Amino acid sequence: MKLTDFDIYSNLLKTKSGLVLTEDKVYLLESRLNPVAKKWGYNSLETMTIALQGVPDKNLVTDIVEAMTTNETSFFRDMRPFDMFKDHLLTYMKQARGSARRIRIWCAAASSGQEPYTLSMILKEAQAQYPGWTFEIVATDISHDILDQARAGLYSQFEVQRGLPIQLLMKYFTQVDGQKWQISDDIKKIIKYQYFNLLEPMTSLGTFDIIFCRNVLIYFNEETKGMVLDGMAKRLAPDGFLMLGGAETVMGLTKEFVTLPDHRGVYVLPNSPHLQKKVETPGAASPLGSGSATPAAPATSAFGLPPKANTTTNS
Ligand SMILES: C[S@@+](CC[C@H](N)C(=O)[O-])C[C@H]1O[C@@H](n2cnc3c(N)ncnc32)[C@H](O)[C@@H]1O
Structure with a gap:
């Protein structure tokens, strides 16, 4: 060429x-x-x-x-972000959204659906602890073809073998024609798939409590990464969380996000309550258990904060 x-x-x-x-x-x-x-x-x-x-x-x-576009993805990809989601982000949201009983999540590069379906399965597994709650996952991608695949929720043996625990496969999938695996409507129903180009204005999407934007920024240049992150900051609730891929960061790209101390891969807004300084007794254990604290120790964990007044999402 x-x-x-x-x-x-x-x-x-x-x-x-x-x-x-x-x-x-x-x-x-x-x-x-x-x-x-x-x-x-x-x-x-x-x-x-x-x-x-x-x-x-x-x-x-x-x-x-x-x-x-590169659509590489898998269920529970990298595992850690999903453990973080289940053990910390959801636990925080359970307290913080206790009166609205609603959590909105954006999967900003959903590819063939494994990431939003992983989140939906985690939410389904936790459902008993959230009576009367509404979960919504908005799953977007620039590729119409890949979104059609995601909507179908039909996966090959190879795809379900990559990262998906066997008990979740048995619980939420049925085998079709002895070859493919169909995800259940129960897991599908909280996900809204839609075409969205991350270069476009994001206002129409509403506000989210948690944004997963994983393994797409790596394909952009610095300027585009910064622009996309700035846009996402405006779509995140003040106490919300952004999750990026393992090879991605906000550092040097935007001032609209900062790393949540001690939680690699989790980002919050600069005025996030999760960054409030906590005056602690010298030598006292930090709420994160990451060593002894000093007066004016760095941010407390999101998850060490007391329940907050509900933050309304204006979707
Ligand atoms: C490598 S996949 C990541 C999938 C999933 N987030 C994960 O981490 O497993 C990247 C996805 O980003 C999508 N993508 C690329 N450029 C985009 C853009 N400008 N707007 C929205 N999606 C885009 C691609 O179509 C592809 O499905």
Whole structure:
């Protein structure tokens, strides 16, 4: 592929989706876009590239973006964020949202659904402790195709073997045609799948108590990462939490989020109550159990705070 052609695709992807393509990815571009060219009736990638230089068909651009997204995901991916969600974030929300009895979660790069379904299964397992509560998961992605797969909730043997505990497989899936596994409607029903491009204004999504935005920022440049994080900060309840992927951070990208001390991968707003300084007796154990505290010790854990007045979500 000529460098000028590569530039056409990398500019298009950056503008339309934020995805950054480095020159060492020419092979990836060619292998993923050749089928798109074929689908659109072009006899080669070069011919499609020429067509893109005029006023390209919107649907062709959509197909190109979708072909270039990486949808790698799995149930309980990396485990730790989901333990954190179950053991700490939910426990905090149970107190803080005690009067509204409502928790709104955003899965901002939902891919084929494993992440939102993982959260939904955790919520289902905890349901007995939340009588009369409403849980809502808004699961968004830029790829229409992957959202269709997520909505279907149908997984291969390989997919259910990656990270999903066998007892949850038995409880919430049924085998179809001896090959695929269908997730139950009970797990599906609290999830609302919708197309959403993270480069777009986020106001219409409402406010969330917890945002999962995992393993998508890694594909963006610094400026785009900062812009997306700034947008998310406005969509988070004042005492809400943002969860990023293991290779992602807010540091150096935005002033709208800070790391929750002692909780890697969990981010809060700079004025979050979870960061309130707590004057403690020297030598007293910290609420996190992370060593002895000093006067004006760093932030207490979110989870050490007393129940808060309810924060209304204005979705
Ligand atoms: C690697 S998957 C991550 C899935 C899941 N969050 C996880 O960690 O397992 C990244 C997803 O981000 C989506 N994506 C890429 N660019 C996007 C954008 N600009 N807006 C919304 N979603 C995007 C892709 O379509 C893909 O499904």
